[in-house]
Amino acid sequence: MSNTTESQIPLTPAQIESFGEELDAIRRRVLADRGEHDANYIRKVIRAQRGLEVAGRGLLWAGVFPPAWIAGTTALSLSKILDNMEIGHNVMHGQYDWMNDPALSGKQFEWDNACPADQWRHSHNYMHHTHTNIVGKDRDIGYGVLRMSEDQRWRPYYLGNPVYATLLALFFQYGVALHDLEVERLTSGEAKLADKRKLLSGIWKKVRRQTLKDYVIFPALSGPFFLFPLAGNATANLVRNIWSFTIIFCGHFPEGTHEFTEEETENESRGQWYYRQLLGSANLSGSRAFHILAGNLSFQIEHHLFPDLPANRYAEISTEVREICERYGIPYNVGPLGKQFGSVVKKICRLALPGRKDGVASQPPASVTTADGEEQAVPLAV
Amino acid sequence: MNPATTATASPRRRGIPARRLLDAISGPHGLDRYLEQISPTFVIGECRAEVTAARQGSEDSVTLALRPNRAWQGHRAGQFIQVAVEIDGVRHNRCYSPASPEGRGRELEITVKRHPGGLVSNFLADHAQPGLVLGLSRADGDFHLPDPRPDSILLIGGGSGITPLMAILRTLCSEGYPGPIALIQYAPDPERAIYREELDRLAAENPNFKLSRSYTRAPGAGELDGHFSPAHLPQADPCFTTAETFACGPPALLDAVRGTWANGLEQQLHVESFLPPSLLPVGEPGTGSIRFAGSDLEVENSGASILEQAERAGVPAQSGCRMGICHTCTCRKLSGTVKNLLTDEVSAAPDEEIQLCISAPLSDLVIDL
Numbered sequence: 097m098s099n100t101t102e103s104q105i106p107l108t109p110a111q112i113e114s115f116g117e118e119l120d121a122i123r124r125r126v127l128a129d130r131g132e133h134d135a136n137y138i139r140k141v142i143r144a145q146r147g148l149e150v151a152g153r154g155l156l157w158a159g160v161f162p163p164a165w166i167a168g169t170t171a172l173s174l175s176k177i178l179d180n181m182e183i184g185h186n187v188m189h190g191q192y193d194w195m196n197d198p199a200l201s202g203k204q205f206e207w208d209n210a211c212p213a214d215q216w217r218h219s220h221n222y223m224h225h226t227h228t229n230i231v232g233k234d235r236d237i238g239y240g241v242l243r244m245s246e247d248q249r250w251r252p253y254y255l256g257n258p259v260y261a262t263l264l265a266l267f268f269q270y271g272v273a274l275h276d277l278e279v280e281r282l283t284s285g286e287a288k289l290a291d292k293r294k295l296l297s298g299i300w301k302k303v304r305r306q307t308l309k310d311y312v313i314f315p316a317l318s319g320p321f322f323l324f325p326l327a328g329n330a331t332a333n334l335v336r337n338i339w340s341f342t343i344i345f346c347g348h349f350p351e352g353t354h355e356f357t358e359e360e361t362e363n364e365s366r367g368q369w370y371y372r373q374l375l376g377s378a379n380l381s382g383s384r385a386f387h388i389l390a391g392n393l394s395f396q397i398e399h400h401l402f403p404d405l406p407a408n409r410y411a412e413i414s415t416e417v418r419e420i421c422e423r424y425g426i427p428y429n430v431g432p433l434g435k436q437f438g439s440v441v442k443k444i445c446r447l448a449l450p451g452r453k454d455g456v457a458s459q460p461p462a463s464v465t466t467a468d469g470e471e472q473a474v475p476l477a478v
Numbered sequence: 479m480n481p482a483t484t485a486t487a488s489p490r491r492r493g494i495p496a497r498r499l500l501d502a503i504s505g506p507h508g509l510d511r512y513l514e515q516i517s518p519t520f521v522i523g524e525c526r527a528e529v530t531a532a533r534q535g536s537e538d539s540v541t542l543a544l545r546p547n548r549a550w551q552g553h554r555a556g557q558f559i560q561v562a563v564e565i566d567g568v569r570h571n572r573c574y575s576p577a578s579p580e581g582r583g584r585e586l587e588i589t590v591k592r593h594p595g596g597l598v599s600n601f602l603a604d605h606a607q608p609g610l611v612l613g614l615s616r617a618d619g620d621f622h623l624p625d626p627r628p629d630s631i632l633l634i635g636g637g638s639g640i641t642p643l644m645a646i647l648r649t650l651c652s653e654g655y656p657g658p659i660a661l662i663q664y665a666p667d668p669e670r671a672i673y674r675e676e677l678d679r680l681a682a683e684n685p686n687f688k689l690s691r692s693y694t695r696a697p698g699a700g701e702l703d704g705h706f707s708p709a710h711l712p713q714a715d716p717c718f719t720t721a722e723t724f725a726c727g728p729p730a731l732l733d734a735v736r737g738t739w740a741n742g743l744e745q746q747l748h749v750e751s752f753l754p755p756s757l758l759p760v761g762e763p764g765t766g767s768i769r770f771a772g773s774d775l776e777v778e779n780s781g782a783s784i785l786e787q788a789e790r791a792g793v794p795a796q797s798g799c800r801m802g803i804c805h806t807c808t809c810r811k812l813s814g815t816v817k818n819l820l821t822d823e824v825s826a827a828p829d830e831e832i833q834l835c836i837s838a839p840l841s842d843l844v845i846d847l
Contacts, residue, residue, distance in 0.1 A: 127821055135567030146507075146515050153503075190805030196569040196830050199511060202805050203831070206506035213506075222798030222806050305505055313503055366801075403803050 107371075107424060116367025118420050119401055122413055126405050134406040135195055141182050141388070148175035152332070153314060159324030168325075172332035174389075177339055179208040181391025186407045188217055193404075210269040212302040215276040215295060225403050229348060229355045229376030236348065237355065239264060239271055240280035243447040245355040250450040257448035258441075268337035273299050339389070342437055343380070347396035350378045351439040352429045373400040374421070378429035379414070380436055387411065397428065518611040525549040525614040527586060532606045535589050537669040539638065540603045541577075544586040546614055552582030553617030555649040556642040556724065556750070560829070561588065562613030565601050569613070571829045572598045575642035575726070575750070577673070579649040580623065586614075589672055591638035621724065621750035623649060628722035630657045632715045634706070634735055636664040636727025640672050642750060643726060647677075651684055660688045660715035664706065664731060667696040690714035706734045719743070726750040763817070766842040771812060773847060783819065784809075784845065785834035793847055795834060802836035809834050814843030 107115070148171045155168030184207030186192075192200040206213045219235065227233035231247040238244040242261055243254040264271045277295050281287040289296075310329040315322035354375040361372060380386075380394035387394050387410075395410035398417055405413070421428040500509055510521040519526045527544040535541035553559065558575045578587040590602045623646050631650065633643040640663055650659055665671035671691065681689040691700035692710065702710045711718040723746050725735045732749050739747040764781030770793045777791045785807050788795040798806030802820050808831050815826040816837040824840060825832070834845075 124821055131566040131568075133567070135564070142511075143515055146512055150512065190808060190833075193805065193808060193831050195564075195567055196571075196827075197564075201831060203808050208506060217804075217806065218798070221804040225804055226799040226801075305502070309502060309505060313499070369801075404805060 107426075109365075111424065112367040112371055113365060114367075115420065115424050115426075116365065116370050119370050119417070120366070122416055123402050123405065126402070126409050126413065130194055130406060134192070134408060137408045138183070138187070138192055138200065138406070141178060145175050145178040145183060148172070148178065152328075153325075156314070156325040156328040157318050159318070159328050160321040165324055165328055169328040169331045169335075172328060173335035176208055176332050176336040177389055180336060180340060181343070181393065182388055182407065183207070183391075184209065184213075185220075185391050185393070188213060189221055190404045191406045208306070209272065210299075210303045210306050211273040211275065212298045215298060216272070219276040221403070225400065227361075228373055228400055229353070230358055230361055231355050232358055235275065235278065236344075239275060240278065241271075242444065244349055244443065246447070246451060247355050247357065248447075250447075255448050257444050261444045265338050265341040266334065268341040269333065270303075273303060342433070343390045343393050345440045346380055346433065346436040347378060347393055347399075348376055349440045349443055350429065350431065350436040351443065352427065353378050370401055371426070373397075374417075374426060374428075376400065378431070378436060381430055381432050384411075386433075397430075519545075519547045521547065522549060525551075525616070527612050527614050529606055529608055529610040529612065531608060536665075536672045536674065538603075539589050539591040539670075539672050540606060541587060541589045542602065542606055544588065544612065544614075545584055546586055550582070550584070550586070550614065551616055553580055553586075553645075554622035555580040555645040556622035556748075557617040557619045557645075558621075558642070558750070559588075559617050560615035562615075563598055563601065565597060570598050570827060571613075571615075575645065576617070577641040577644035577648070579645060579652050589638065589641050589644075591672065619750065621726070621748050622646075623724075624722070627655060627657070630717045630721040631655075631659045632718050632721035632723040633659070633661040634664075634723065634725040634727070634731070635661070636706075636731040638672065639725075639727030639731070639750070641726075643724060644673055644676075646724060647680065647687070651680055651687070656686065658686050658688070658715075658717055658721075659684075660718070660721065661690070662702065662706075662710060662714045663689070663691045664727065665691065665693055667693050668699055688715065706731050708738045711738075720746075722746055722748075724748045724750075763838055763840060766814075766839060768839055768843045768845060770845050770847045779839045779843070781838060783835055784816070784832075784837050784839060784843070787839075788834060788845070788847060795847055797835060800835045802833055805833060807834040808832070810846040811837075812844040812846055814839060815841040816843065 152168045152170075152172030152175055155164045155171060157168075159165040159168055184205065187200055187205045188202050188207070190202030193202050198204060202217070207216075209216075224234055224236045229237065231237060231245050238248065241264060243250065243257055248254075277292055277299070278287060282289060282292070310333065311326060314329060315326040318325050354372075356372055356376070361368075364372065374397055377396040377400045379397050380390065382390070382394060392407035392410045393399060395407070395414050398405075398410040398413050399407065401417065402410075402413070418428050418430075504512055508523070510523050513520045513522065519528050525546055527546040527550070529542050530545050531543040533541050553576050556575065558573045560571045561574050562569050562571050564570075574588040574590065576586050577589055578585060590599050590606075592603050593599045621642060627650070631646070633646060635643045643661065647659065647661065661677070663671060663677065668674060671693070677689055681687050690702050690710070690713065692702035692704060692706075693699045694705055697703050702713065715721060723735075723739065725732060725747065726749065729751060732751050735747070736749065764779060766779045767776050768779055768784065768787055768791075769776045770788065770791065773791075773793045775791055775793060777787060780787055780790075782790075785795055785797055785800070789797075795809070796806050798804035800807075811828075811830055811832045813828050815824060816832055817824050817840050818833075819836045819838055826841075834847075
């Protein structure tokens, strides 16, 4: 069961604000320190990705030879993972906008994924990062198909939770592509398909381009051996789907992460916003290579506190964030991939069944906001 | 291959099948994002140039020889280009006028004068060396040698303002222009007179070219003395009343020149001025105006965030979190000085991306919205 009940931290509003100021100080320091080192880092990752992609496509062209097929599929899988996670996700957050390089501009970047980049920027950068883990507002909670929180009312439909989760993992890029469409609001009648025409046409165009490239043109270039690149490309897409699903679901759903209600997050101050981001996120421990392949989303806590700081800085920031959390008695959720993903799987299965809330919902921020009357919005709060 | 069309190529562009196939398989990043991994100048849709030589042109300037890639479209003598330089990971754009003769040649020359405290000019003066790659825009500006060539030409240059005039002079000399050319160069002293030796040589080789100099801090060292004055003209150029005149230099020089050409001679005068961002005026919050270039709308600056001001003006600005994290409102600032409301950082760089929700204007602004 969730450990949320133990973590109703008795922080006073003054403490919350000084906690926020300490995090602001980290942010300011890293902002001032960005430079060539970070530029070299992202360009090195991009160089590796482009190299892996060209090598992968080349080897798959000759994929009729088994070693070439295996090496090519591996290289292309790694390329797609790097492209989507460490490069695409992070660049589109505007983490490298300060470089003023059009090729790394968050607003212009497009990634090797079925989801159109502009729709991703809306559903992810804005909706998910601003309203993180607020049930009813953050559609990353279950992607509109899963029950990931006790605060979502149980329906018989959710008996299929583990099946839906498996399908979502296998076809994750298409799940992400449909994300901004809000399919569940269409089926419930809250939104009309006619209003979504522009989104649909954007998705259609991007999916068509991606499909043409991976499943028609590159296979066709191999002539009679088209089946080998076709299978290699499909496998690479599948590997990337499962990997990104795993990392992303470990970011917000392991045991111990919190969800929030719209009421308790009204008029949040900056300190409270930080506090919510922290309680709603969980980290993964691992090697440097693991963090790069995870797009540094293994530092989900740091990413949610500072979504637009260059991700290569999260590792160094994390020790400070952890120390601050310890001082304030705020839980810092971190564990190895196996443990965190295990608890996500358990949660997916558990929530397939109707369950009482047992008081495990999400009181902490509410207790903070109401602890002392004079709490009010800091400039630039939501 | 035509670089002008590849620069704006969209995935749906109709073109030769091979090119469309390359676009399809190099998507979504585009062919150049792969080609640049081979060599930074090996791109087809973007003009980039490699520095092939750097030499000190005068005490406080450096002259760079550039070799642009095939996307370079050439320039007319007198026009400027925006040069993109990366310093500590950040790309900075500055305007420089090529000093090389006009045309589409693959050799380009710019001269960069150090500005006290100037980030880009000092970086180039100290660190530019063969192999450095710079981004180039297309050549632009109305300040250029007209076609057909005028009957006589007067050039007036101060400081680094000599560079576009050098392009004009070199072009005229190389094409054997027969009319009289006069040049008045203003510099503090001979050591800081850019292109001094080459100008002397051109004056010796071309009987139709008359060179006059005034060293403002070394009286007596040149043919003229002091800052620009109408009294310099008859001495420097016997046909100054009819000559097509090109003046480039600091604002004070140009103001004086404009004053002299005010009485019905304006038609003959062409002027050009650039100011490095470090010399741009910084005002108080709440002064100046904001121009939204895409909407062709100008509003008085109220001091609020640019996003709020855009929304109040009815400019269609995208926005999201309104607290500086989601970058939905990021937009290109074409010119002007802004302050980041979160970090208090002040930036005057032209052509840079800013977050509208946490930026407030400190001067007249032009926003690409």
